[in-house]
Amino acid sequence: HSPFRHLDRFTHEDAEVFFGRGHQIRELYDRITNPTVAPIVLFYGQSGVGKSSLLDAGLLPRLQSSHEVCYLRREQERGLSGTLGQVIDPGDKSKAGDAGWQAREAELERPLVVIMDQVEEAFTRPNANQQDEMERFLHTLKTTFGDVGRRPTGKLVLGFRKEWLAELEDRLVEHQLPFTKVFLEPLDRRGIIEVVQGPTRDTRLREHYRLSVEEGLGEIVADGLLADRGSAIAPILQVLLTKMWTNAKTSNDQNPRFGQELFQQLKRDGILLSDFLDQQIAAFRQRFPEVVDSGLLLDFVALHTSPLGTADQRTVDEVQEQYEHLRATL
Numbered sequence: 537h538s539p540f541r542h543l544d545r546f547t548h549e550d551a552e553v554f555f556g557r558g559h560q561i562r563e564l565y566d567r568i569t570n571p572t573v574a575p576i577v578l579f580y581g582q583s584g585v586g587k588s589s590l591l592d593a594g595l596l597p598r599l600q601s602s603h604e605v606c607y608l609r610r611e612q613e614r615g616l617s618g619t620l621g622q623v624i625d626p627g628d629k630s631k632a633g634d635a636g637w638q639a640r641e642a643e644l645e646r647p648l649v650v651i652m653d654q655v656e657e658a659f660t661r662p663n664a665n666q667q668d669e670m671e672r673f674l675h676t677l678k679t680t681f682g683d684v685g686r687r688p689t690g691k692l693v694l695g696f697r698k699e700w701l702a703e704l705e706d707r708l709v710e711h712q713l714p715f716t717k718v719f720l721e722p723l724d725r726r727g728i729i730e731v732v733q734g735p736t737r738d739t740r741l742r743e744h745y746r747l748s749v750e751e752g753l754g755e756i757v758a759d760g761l762l763a764d765r766g767s768a769i770a771p772i773l774q775v776l777l778t779k780m781w782t783n784a785k786t787s788n789d790q791n792p793r794f795g796q797e798l799f800q801q802l803k804r805d806g807i808l809l810s811d812f813l814d815q816q817i818a819a820f821r822q823r824f825p826e827v828v829d830s831g832l833l834l835d836f837v838a839l840h841t842s843p844l845g846t847a848d849q850r851t852v853d854e855v856q857e858q859y860e861h862l863r864a865t866l
Contacts, residue, residue: 538778538781539553539734539735539741539745539747539781540553540774540777540778540781541589541774541778542774542775542778543771543774543775545586545588545589545592545593546586546589546592546593546594547589547592547593548592548593548596548597548607549593550593551593551594551596551597552738552740552741553734553735553741554589554593554594555727555730555731555733555734556723556727556728556730556731556734557586557590557594557723557727558730560590560594560720560721561590561594561595561598563718564577564579564590564595564693564718565595565598565599567691567716567718568595568599568603568649568691568693569599569602571689573691573716574714574715574716575681575687575688575690575691575692575714576677576681576691576692576694576708576713576714576715576716577691577692577693577694577715577716577717577718578694578696578701578704578705578708578715578716578717578718579591579693579694579695579696579718579720580695580696580697580698580700580701580717580718580719580720581697581698581719581720581721581722582697582698582722582768583697583768583846584768584770584771585720585721585722585723585768585770586720586723586770587653587695587696587720588609588653588654588695589770590720591607591651591653591693591695592607592651592653595651595693596651599649602646602647603646603647603648603649603690604640604641604644604646604647604648604649604690605648605649605650605651606623606648606649606650606651607651607653608620608622608623608650608651608652608653609652609653609654610652610653610654610655610657610658612657612661612663613663615658615663615666615669615672615673616652616655616658616669616670616672616673617669617672617673617676619652620650620652620673620676621636623640623648623650624636624637624640624650624680625640636680637680637688637690638686638688641688641689641690647688647689647690647691648688648689648690649690649691649692649693650690650691650692650693651693651695652692652693652694652695653695653696654695654696655694655695655696655700655704656696656697656699656700656846658670658673659700659703659844660842660844660846660848661842661848661849670707674707674708674711674713675711677692677708677711677713678711678712678713680692681713681714682711682712682713697846698719701717705717722768722769722770723769723770723773725755725758725759725762728754728757728758728761728762728769728773729754729755729757729758730754731773731777732749732753732754732757732758732773732777732794733749733754735747736748736749745792746790746791746792747781747784747792747793747794748791748792748793748794749793749794750793750794750795750796752796753794753795753796753799756796756799757773757776757799760799760803760807761773761776761807764808767808767809768809771809772807772808772809772812775807775812776802776807779802780794780798780799780802783798783802784798817833820833824865827865832862832865836859839855839858
C-alpha cells in the first residue's frame with residue numbers, strides 16, 4: 537500500500553522498497569560469501585540506525601539464491617542458544633546440537649547462514665531462568681566453530697547495538713572464537729537521496745505507486761535532516777516520508793507527488809524525533825487530556841524503558857497490575 541514504513545522496520549517482504557543501503561549490504565554480503573573470512577560476523581551500530589531492516593530486507597533476500605538463510609530475533613524465554621537451536625536442531629528446540637549446523641547443511645545441501653538479531657537483549661532483557669545464557673551460547677559457538685576442520689560452510693551474523701561491542705568482543709576472544717566486525721554508519725547524504733527517490737527509479741514501482749518526486753527534492757531533504765547530527769536519521773526519514781505520502785495521496789490519489797512545498801510545510805511543523813514525540817503527545821492529549829496532564833502517559837512510557845535506557849516490553853497482565861487502580865482509564 538505504501539513504499540514507506542513509518543516506525544516499523546523493513547522485513548524481507550519489503551525488500552523491493554528498501555533503499556539507501558546498497559554499499560553497506562554489499563560489504564556484508566561479501567564478508568559472508570567469502571570462505572576466507574571468519575565464520576562469526578559482528579554487525580553493530582547505534583540504536584535506530586536501521587540494523588534490523590538491513591539484515592532482514594537488505595541482506596537476506598540477496599543470499600537466498602545461493603544459501604539457506606534464517607533471520608532470528610532473540611526470544612527471551614528460549615535465550616540465545618534456544619533461539620538458535622530452533623534452526624540448528626529443530627528436533628530439540630532447547631539447544632543446538634554439537635554437530636547440528638553441519639548436519640543441517642548436509643541435509644539442505646547448501647550453506648546455512650543464520651542471522652541472529654538483537655543479541656544485546658541477553659544483557660538488557662535477561663532471562664531470570666538462564667543466568668548463564670551468554671556462557672551457554674558461547675559454548676554452542678565454540679562447539680560449532682572452534683574446530684577449523686569441522687566448521688560449517690555458512691556463517692553466523694550477530695546483530696546488536698554498538699554499546700555492547702566491547703562486551704561481546706571480549707567474550708569471543710576469551711573463548712578463542714574467530715570473528716570479523718562490520719559497523720553500520722548512519723544514513724549518509726547519498727543514502728537519504730536514494731530513499732526519497734527510490735520508488736520512482738524502477739518501472740514496476742513507478743507503475744504501482746505512480747509517485748513522482750520533484751527534481752532536487754532528495755538533496756533538500758538530505759540537507760534538512762543532516763543539519764541535526766545527533767538525530768537518528770533512518771526513523772526520522774521514514775516518519776517524514778510516510779507523512780508526505782499520506783498528504784500527497786490525499787491531494788491526488790492517482791498521481792501523488794512529492795514537492796518542495798509539501799516538504800517545507802512538514803518541516804515547519806517539525807521533522808525531528810523530538811518534534812515527533814511532541815506531536816504524538818499533542819494528538820494523545822486531544823482524546824485523553826487528563827492522562828497527559830497528570831503525567832500518566834510519561835509514566836506509561838517509562839514502564840516500557842529498561843534501566844539501561846533501551847526499549848523494554850511488558851505483558852498485558854504486567855501493565856494491568858501496575859495500573860490496577862486505573863483500570864477504566866487504561
